[in-house]
Amino acid sequence: MSSLYDGNLLLPIEHVFRDPVHDYIHIQHQIILDLINSSEFQRLRRIKQLGTSSLTFHGAEHTRFTHSLGVYEITRRICDTFERNYATQTPGDGGWDDNERLVALCAALLHDIGHGPYSHTFEHIFKTDHEEITVSIITSPETEVYQILSKVSEDFPEKVASIIQKTYPNPQVVQLISSQIDADRMDYLLRDAYHTGVNYGTFDLTRILRVIRPYKDGIYFQMSGMHAVEDYIVSRYQMYMQVYFHPVSRGMEVILDHLLKRAKKMYVDPAIQFKDQLNLLGPFFEKKFTLKDYLKLxxxxxxxxxxLWKEEKDPILSDLATRFLDRHPFKSVKFSSKTDMDLIEDLKAIIREAGYDTDYYTAINNSYDLPYDFYRPNQNTNRTQIELVRQDGTLVELSKASEIVSSIAGKVRGDERFYVPKEFLKPDASNEITLFEHLYDEFNRYIKNGAIIDPNKLVEDSPK
Known part of the structure; x- marks a missing residue:
């Protein structure tokens, strides 16, 4: 297959995007600009980066599009540094081969192109996998992305896809896009912190880009930059605990999950005339969607x-749609996995007494993350550990050199919460007798006796 243009063809004049995080994003290659202008990539403008988090942090309206540009830009800067200071001199010396630049930049730009709406909740309901769909978009001849990539060479789409799949033969390229300190994570921490208005995710990107180095087995960092890497790890930990695992965002995710689950159940019920309104979601409810169907969402x-569902006759679907659109999140109490699950069943019984279907008005939500991990030979899968290089050229794993990282390494953090409608955790503000008053008292008595949560912490989760 002959190339219609050289993949390394540079634009006559560099194209730039003004960016709130990186100042300018520099587009130098024609193929990168073409990929940005593709239909599949432009779709990312219509998918929020943080899903339901925008209902907790009102500034979090940024998209997968802006994040993907940011990952590209960080990768481009790293490639510039590697080529300028650590270019390979002889085969196998562990230096950077700038022939890898184009495939690295394309993979960085396209790494999230397979995300769907409210991606993680959507994936849970419809059993999709955004990484698999990313690979499909890159390698399917029916997409504009494939048509652009294949102009470089017939096997170029597969090369880009193999980076996403972590099978590309050059570990330097794979680790730039996917590791415990990669361009993806560095951008989303800085970008999400900026748009949520918090300081947890900020770290010294400039310093990290100064101390990153290529070597034969991937990338490592100078020992002098250890504190910048520590700061990055702690920032990521704080963002998960304070932003990504925020209980109100999770409460909205629960409603979204139950809303889609209810719609799915109604769709397959032959007694309900619902299908004509669901022509775009129908293929997903029927488990026979195509890539073309997916890209419409x-x-x-x-x-x-x-x-539309707010006006449906089904009271559960209508109510859940209203709760989601009007932002009435389910509230939660935190409990330990050691708590007797019989207690949870008792609480569900109270909710059923009030006339609620517990399949749609209760949920147990687990949110856990491993802030940093290290290599363990007995594990089936391992994260690429962060390596520091000493002055004598030997490598040391980060948690062996940093007491701060050692304190959180290999330890799963997060919590488990039981979600219910708001009225079960807070009495009517008017102090008038309501339908749920005796149920509220009984519910909270169970909570206190079961030691699910400190009663003093039964407060509003959401800032108003």
Whole structure:
């Protein structure tokens, strides 16, 4: 297959995107600009980066599009540093081969192109996998992305996809895009912190890009930059605990999950005339969607359906759609996995007494993350550990050199919460007798006796 243009063809004049995190994002290659202008990539403008988190942090309206550009830009800067200071001199010396630049930049730009609307909740309901769909978009001849990539060479789409799949033969390229300190994580921490208005995710990107080095087995960092890497690890930990695992965002995810689950159940019920309104979601409910079906979906499509569902006759679907669109999150109490699950069943019984279907009005939500891990020979899968290089050229794993990282390495952090409608955790503000008053008292008596949560912490989760 002959190339229609050289993949390394540079634009006559560099194209730039003004960015709130990186100042300018520099587009130098024609193929990168073409990929950005593709239909599949432009779709990312219509998918929020943080899903339901925008309902907790109102500034979090940024998209997968802006994040993907940011990952590209960080990768481009690293490639520049590697080529300028650590270019390979002889085969096998562990230096950077700048022939890898183009495939690295394309993989960085396209790494999230397979995300769907409210991606993680959507994946849970419809059993999709955004990484598999990313690979499909890159390698399917029916996409614009494939048509652009294949102009470089017939096997170029597969090369880009193999980086996403972590099978590309050059570990330097794979680790730039996917490791415990990669361009993806560095951008989303800085970008999410900026848009949520918190300081937890900020770290010294400039310093990290100064101390990153290529070597034969991947990338490592100078020992002098250890504190910048520590700061990055702690920032990531704080963002998960304070932003990504925020209980209100998770409460909205629970409603979204139950809303889609209810719609799915109604769709397959032959007694309900529901199918004509669901032509875009129908293939997913029927478990026979195509890539073309998937690419039609974005946050706006789902929001339109939710608006229509507010007027549906089914009271559960209508109520859940209203709760989601009008932001009435389920509230939660935190409990330990050691708690007798019989207690949870008792709480569900109270909710059923109030007339609620517990399949749609209760949920147990687990949110856990491993802030940093190291290599363990007995594990089936391992994260690429972060290596520091000493002055004598020997390598040391980060947690062996840093007491701060050692304190959180290999330790799963997060919590487990039981979600219920708000009225079960807070009495009516008017102090008038309500339908749920005796149920509220009984519910909270169970909570206190079961030691699920400190009663003093039964407060509003959400800032107003």
């Amino acid at each position: 974005d946050d706006g499509v789902l929001a339109t359906y939710f608006t």
